[in-house]
Amino acid sequence: MSYPFFEVENLTKRFGGLTAVNRVSFQIGRDEIVGLIGPNGAGKTTLLRLITGILRPDSGRVRFKGKDITGFKPWAIVDQGITGTFQITRPFRRLPIIANVMVPCLCPRALKRGEWVKKIEAKAQDALEFVGISDMALEKASSLSHGDLKRLEIAKAIATEPELLLLDEPFGGLNPAETELLAKSIRRLHKGGRFGRLHSEGPTMIIIEHKLAELMKIVDRVIVFHFGEVIADGTPEEIVKDERVIEAYIGKEVI
Ligand SMILES: Nc1ncnc2c1ncn2[C@@H]1O[C@H](COP(=O)(O)OP(=O)(O)O)[C@@H](O)[C@H]1O
Ligand SMILES: [Mg+2]
Known part of the structure; x- marks a missing residue:
């Protein structure tokens, strides 16, 4: 029997009286690169934290390649092949930049694949x-600019060789030149090939982002969140024309 590559079904998360994620369902195919957009407080980060095991849903299921991974701990999720990056970067500031990337290389997923410790560097x-940012590998993480910290986050994530990569506002706080540079890396990563000796294919991706112009250039599908619910799901072209989306989020003046 065939199953979706990735699927959330009726996922719900409440914080007290607030339903941050409300019966959310969608499926994503292998090789898709999907944008997740919506106003502040719509529940996007909460959804990502449910998928990556940082939060447990109150109800609903998360399935990856047919396997029910609902409620798995964060490290078990990484081990399955799903890695997320965070909106707020938290490096080990006093350690060299390269050591920050070596830490996730020690996850069971990488080690199980025969990565000897000496190869990790x-x-x-x-x-x-x-x-x-390889020329700065031996400098302390505290010396990185905000833009380079965002790139370090992605380096840490791809070091685990995820099949599904979730990025939470990768362009947040970046200037246009930095945004363009990172967008290029993301596109290149999705195409696969150069990074990863074990996969020639790039990871499937879900990207939460407010910088819509940049996002729309790299995704082939957009899911729109509003008050914890999916209000639209379509190609970038469909989404920018969707009345509900314009009303709820994009605003008429942008288009
Ligand atoms: N740990 C938490 N405790 C209580 N409320 C939370 C928590 N995390 C998020 N929320 C609330 O859930 C809603 C969705 O937040 P979030 O998922 O961060 O939205 P987004 O990422 O779309 O901006 C917001 O109203 C937020 O205040
Ligand atoms: Mg958020």
Whole structure:
């Protein structure tokens, strides 16, 4: 029997009286690159935290390649092949940048695949090279600019070789040049090939982002959240024309 690559079904999360994620269902196919948009407080980050195991849903299921992974701990989720990056970056500031990337290389997923510890440094260096900060590998993470910290987050995530990569506002706080550079890395990563000795295919991706112009250029599908519910799901072209989306989020003046 065939099953969706990734699926959430009726996922619900309440914080006291507030329903942050309300019976959300969608499916994503292998190789898709999907944008997740919506106003502040719509529940996007909460959904990502439910998927990555940081939060447990009150009800509903999360399935990955047919397996029910609902309620798995964060490290078990990474082990299945799903990794997320965070809106707020929290590096080990006093450690070298490369050490920050070596830490996730020690996850069981990477080790099980026969990554000997001595190879981890080379792999971390590869990940830094991919995002374009390998020349700073030996500097302390505290020396990184905000833009480079965002790139470090992605290097840490790809070092685990995820099949599904979730990015929470990767362009947040970046200037247009930094945004463009990171968008290029993301596109290149999704196409696959250069990074990852074990996968020639890039990861499937879900990207939460407010910078719609940049996002629309890299995704092939957009899911729109509003008050914890999916109000639209379609191609970028369909989404920017959707009356409910314009009303709830985009605003008429933008288009
Ligand atoms: N840990 C929490 N405790 C209580 N309320 C929360 C918590 N996390 C998020 N919320 C609330 O849930 C709603 C959705 O938040 P969030 O998922 O961060 O939205 P978004 O990422 O779309 O801006 C907001 O009203 C927010 O205040
Ligand atoms: Mg958020």
